[in-house]
Amino acid sequence: MLYNKFGDVMPIYKIADIITDIKPKFRYFESIAEDYLYTGNEPVQIKISIREDYIRKRAEKNTHLTLGNLESIFLADSFNKKILKYNAIFLHSSAILFKGKAYLFSADSGVGKSTHTRLWIKKFGAENVQIINDDKPIIRFIDNDWYVYGSPFDGGTGINKNIRAKLGGIIFLERAEDNSIEVLDKSRIFSRIYKNTIKFSLDDEYAGYMLNTADKLIKENYFYLLKCNMNIDAAEICEKFLTDRR
Secondary structure (H helix, E strand, C coil), rough: CCCCCCCCCEEEEECCCEEEHHHHHHCHHHHHHHHHEEECCCCCCCCEEECCCHHHHCCCCCCCHHHHHHHHHHHHHHHHHHHHHHHHEEECEEEEEEECEEEEECCCCCCCHHHHHHHHHHHHHCCCCEEEEEECCCEEEEEEEEECCCCCCCCCCCEECCCCCEEEEEEEECCCCEEEEEEEEHHHCHHHHHHCCCCCCCHHHHHHHHHHHHHHHHHHEEEEEEECCCCCHHHHHHHHHHHHCC
């Protein structure tokens, strides 16, 4: 049995159906990952640990973050890289569960992806819309289908749920005075995904996994461009368009 530096038994986590051994040096991660604890007998698939001296060194230039917050960021980077071997990829987005399907809203910082998903809650009710993850949901091809997962890596928002749901669609947002939505041509999608996922140098072995997963994701799913303002009509127009295509 393994113990951490606090004398506690080392937990195992199940994130995106991937058995993960994460060894945090600070308690913050354990506090945000309780819903992902795993007590089964499946073998560990991913092991992650960040050196404490590395965290403390980086903290010198990130004084606005606690050591635990900073460690969680590094753990997220490592996790989101290693899951690429398991046909999984994270997308910087806000993901909702609506009518049994997961929809991801991705945008550049400041455009308002979180604001938009809250419009859905306002329009359709909290009993009908759940936010799966408000920053780093995971998309994975498993059981012969595409699923969206929550993860404890939520960008510090604290908004995540340990659930999975079939992917309904990925919507990229752009600010506009009037609301409109269209299906994106496949040739216009990869650059948007790459901008909002983990980056690699071309000689990194994981770059190949990322390219293969992104290519399969693009070929097998629908992507949309929603040009929108922050009025509740944006959610209504988007929902109607997506529902009509189901």
